[in-house]
Amino acid sequence: PPIDQNHYKNINKRSETNIMAKSVITVVKSNKHEVTISRDESIVIIGERINPTGRSALQKELKAGKFDIVRRDAVAQLEAGASILDINSGLPRADEPALMVQMIKEVQDAADDPVICLDTANVKALEAGLKYYCKDGAKPMINSVTAEGKSLKAVLPLVKEYGAVIIGLCSGDDGIPKTAEKRLKNTDTIIEAALKMGIPIENIVIDCLILTLGVSGEAALEAMNAIDMIVEKYGVNITMGASNISFGLPAREQLTSFFMAMSAVKGLTCPICNPLKKQEVIAMNAANICLGKKKGVMNWIKTSRALGID
Ligand code: THG
Numbered sequence: 001p002p003i004d005q006n007h008y009k010n011i012n013k014r015s016e017t018n019i020m021a022k023s024v025i026t027v028v029k030s031n032k033h034e035v036t037i038s039r040d041e042s043i044v045i046i047g048e049r050i051n052p053t054g055r056s057a058l059q060k061e062l063k064a065g066k067f068d069i070v071r072r073d074a075v076a077q078l079e080a081g082a083s084i085l086d087i088n089s090g091l092p093r094a095d096e097p098a099l100m101v102q103m104i105k106e107v108q109d110a111a112d113d114p115v116i117c118l119d120t121a122n123v124k125a126l127e128a129g130l131k132y133y134c135k136d137g138a139k140p141m142i143n144s145v146t147a148e149g150k151s152l153k154a155v156l157p158l159v160k161e162y163g164a165v166i167i168g169l170c171s172g173d174d175g176i177p178k179t180a181e182k183r184l185k186n187t188d189t190i191i192e193a194a195l196k197m198g199i200p201i202e203n204i205v206i207d208c209l210i211l212t213l214g215v216s217g218e219a220a221l222e223a224m225n226a227i228d229m230i231v232e233k234y235g236v237n238i239t240m241g242a243s244n245i246s247f248g249l250p251a252r253e254q255l256t257s258f259f260m261a262m263s264a265v266k267g268l269t270c271p272i273c274n275p276l277k278k279q280e281v282i283a284m285n286a287a288n289i290c291l292g293k294k295k296g297v298m299n300w301i302k303t304s305r306a307l308g309i310d
Contacts, residue, residue, distance in 0.1 A: 023038045023039035023040060023235055023237075023269075024038070024201055024202045024234070024235045024236050024237060025037070025038040025202055026038065026165055026202050026203065026205060026236075026237045027139065027202070028084065028115050028139050028140060028141055028165050029115060029137065029138060029139045030108075030113045030114055030115045030116070030133075030138050030140075031113055031135070031136050031137070031138050032112060032113040033112075033113065033114060033115055034115075035083045035084055035115050037205070037237045037269050037270050038237070038269065039237075039267060039269055039293075040293060040294055041293060041294055042284075042288045042293050042294065042295065042296070042299060043264060043268070043269060043270065043271065043284045043287055043288055043293070044083045044084060044269065044270040045081050045082045045083060045084075045270075045271060045273060045275050045280075045281065045284060046082065046083075046084040046085070046086050046117055046141070046239065046270055046271065046272040046273070047073075047077030047078070047080075047082030047084070047085045047086060047272075047273075047274070047275050048086050048241070048243075048272045048273055048274055049073040049076075049077055049274055049276070050070055050073050050074065050077075050085060050086060050087050050088065050103065050107065051086065051087075051088035051090070051119065052088065052089075052090065052091045053088065053090055057069065058070070059091060059092075062091050062094070062099065062103075063091065063094070067102070067103070067106040070103055070106050070107060070110075071106050071107070071109075071110035071111075072110075074106075074107045074110045074111040074114065075110055075111050076276060077274075077275050077276065078111055078114060080275035080276050080278075080281060081275045081281040081284075081303070082275045083115065084114070084115045084116065084117050084141060084270070085107060085111070085114050085115070085116050085117065086116075086117040086119045086143060086272055087100070087103050087104060087107060087116050087117065087118060087119060087129075088119035088120065088143075089103055089119075089120050089122070089125050089129075090119075090120060090121065090122070096120065096122045096124065096125035097122070097124045097125045097127070097128035097129075098128070099125070100118065100120060100122075100125040100126070100128055100129040101128050101129060101132045104116060104118075104129055104132060104133055105132075115140065115141075116133065116140050116141070117140060117141035117142070117143050117167070117272075118130065118133070118140055118141070118142050118143060119143040119144075120143075123154045123155065123158070126142065126155070126158060127158055130142075130158060130161075130162045130164065134162045134163070134164070139163055139164060139165065140164055140165070141164065141165045141166075141167060141205070142155065142158070142159055142164050142165065142166050142167065143167045143272075144166070144167040144168065144169045144207065145159070145166055145167070145168055145169070145190060146168070146169045146171045146172065146186070146190075147168075147169075147170065147171065147172040147173075147186035147187075147189040147190050148171075148172060148173055152189075152190070152193045156193060156194055156197050156199065157197070159194070159197075159199055159203070160197050160198060160199055163203070164203070165203045165204070165205060166194065166199065166203060166204055166205070167205050167206075167207050167239055168187065168190035168191070168194070168204055168205070168206050168207065169207045169209055170183040170184075170186040170187045170190070170206060170207065170208055170209055170226065170230075171186060171209055172185075172186040172189065176209045176211065178211070178216070178218070178222060179222060180222050180223075180225035180226040180228075180229055181229075183208055183209070183222075183226040183229075183230070184226060184229045184230055184233065187206050187230050187233075187234070190204070190206070191204055191206075191234060191236075201234065201235075201236060202236075204236055205236060205237045205238065205239050205270065206230050206234075206236050206237075206238055206239070207238075207239045207240055207241070208223050208226040208227050208230065208238065208240055209223070209240070209241075209244075210223050210240050210241060210242065210244040210245050210259075211223070211244065211245075212244055212245065212246075212247040212248060213245055213246065213249060213255070214246075214247060214248040214249050215248075219245060220245055220259055220262070223240070223245075223263070224262060224263055224266045227263060227266040227267050227268060228266045228267070230267075231266065231267035237269040237270055238263075238266075238267050238268045238269055238270070239268075239269070239270045239271060239272055240263065240268060240271055240272065241272050241273075242256050242259065242260050242263075242271045242272065242273045242280070243256050243273060243274065245259045246259070253277045253279045253280065254279055256273070256277075256279075256280060257277075257279040257280045257282070257283035258283065260273065260280060260283050260284060260287070261283040261284070261286060261287045264284070264287035264291060265287070265291065271284070278307060281303070282303075282307070282309075285299060285300050285303050285304075286300070288300065
């Protein structure tokens with residue numbers, strides 16, 4: 001049967017509104033390194049591993065005041081393709097402000113002062129980390145703020161004071177919304193509040209919050225729809241804790257990788273993931289070359305060789 005006229009209209013509309021054209025440029029930096037996040041540039045990997053949550057060996061070390069794993073993970077993740085390192089200081093019963101500062105110091109010392117993402121729900125730890133890290137123009141990411149009034153009020157003043165980049169989680173008073181529309185609504189709340197405080201749009205990165213496919217068969221679709229809508233409306237950079245998609249399922253690395261590549265088409269620019277999982281890095285390199293990002297072809301050849309794949 002002939003394809004109806006609307007089919008062609010939709011295809012034309014798609015190419016007219018190519019999301020790759022629309023992008024806010026976000027810059028983060030340490031004193032030694034600068035990272036640009038934009039839909040024109042290679043996807044930026046935020047390494048997730050420096051996080052004691054659910055990692056008993058790391059918890060044990062941190063409790064004993066040791067930082068060997070932190071230092072090793074910092075170096076290994078950068079070598080594997082991360083450009084930013086997430087540092088989560090959420091250790092139960094710890095002096096979190098002091099721990100955050102020490103973790104930052106260890107990472108800076110071990111890995112030549114990388115760009116970091118301060119990941120904590122503890123505002124005192126966040127403030128201590130920012131006070132220590134933000135010298136001489138260093139501009140980190142902060143992970144994170146939500147659309148809840150209490151969160152916005154506690155975190156946005158620090159974002160403004162230190163000129164940092166904030167990750168806005170599109171959750172609100174009722175937790176993580178199931179639908180893309182409600183995620184957009186929470187994004188509206190965060191962006192409006194930040195702009196009102198004088199935080200520029202390029203310093204806001206949105207996390208659409210990935211639910212688990214094993215729980216909801218719509219989890220990936222709703223997240224990708226949310227990315228689509230948020231990018232269409234604001235052009236902001238998009239992050240996500242990618243591995244949530246595959247929680248509890250087999251072949252996690254493969255599933256997470258494919259989902260990340262699909263999300264890249266929608267406008268994902270800076271996933272939080274584990275770069276030691278090679279498939280995830282390969283998927284992002286494939287997205288870079290297929291989406292025509294700067295140096296995509298050159299980097300595909302270079303990184304494939306480095307991985308020993310011919
Ligand atoms: N969004 C934002 N920030 C986030 C998340 C997010 N930060 C935390 C988390 N989610 C992303 N970070 C991790 C870190 C580790 C793991 C998953 C996500 C993880 N760890 C292994 C495990 O549980 O199997 C254990 C590590 C090991 O022993 O090797 O999976 O969604 N903005």
